Amino acid sequence: MTHKGVRRERQLANSLDERDFAVMRAPASGSATDRDLPDVLAGNGTAFYAIECKASGGDPIYLGDDEIEGLGRFATAFGAQPLIGVRFDYCDWSFFSPTEIITENGAYRVKQERLELGLRIEDL
């Protein structure tokens, strides 16, 4: 991940922490068993979220099938809800289920103009 991506992921973890979630971020280097790890795992006693984080300056954000499948596997095994957390420059975080961002031809994509369709951090 880019330096900016890491900083934003840390900001997200802090924002969730301030909203009374306990948060664990995945270790930076992934060993073989870490392949499916989400970037952020958060719980508040009732809701559990496995979050894959993506940032963009403005271009559409694409996720690979392997990322989406890995996130789904981890979330299902753990007992968490899988979310894609997207953050465009000058915008707030927005969160989508994998099924919400699949295009007609089976790609996983978030365009900036569809940001408002996602959950906001206050909705988690």
Added chain:
Amino acid sequence: MTHKGVRRERQLANSLDERDFAVMRAPASGSATDRDLPDVLAGNGTAFYAIECKASGGDPIYLGDDEIEGLGRFATAFGAQPLIGVRFDYCDWSFFSPTEIITENGAYRVKQERLELGLRIEDL
């Protein structure tokens, strides 16, 4: 943590993974907001465990009040059960609740001869 401690923690994560838990290990370096992070966070869809890992060649294992309190804070906020995972050389992992290892004078200690009183990994 020692190199041996890290290796054992990784073995525990793998063992839980083989038992159908999804597992996240805490990043090695703790930033200010990471203070309360457990070593391992595991879930299997119904049970969630925040685990602090300790290894010893044979000497009793002691935990500080701050470690126990941090573990409790994270576990409560997240919605997980706090566990101390202890591993003595040539022995299997054994897991205790913080309240099970408090001594008469208020210290947190696990002696090797009391290992069998803990939960085994199969019990999680």
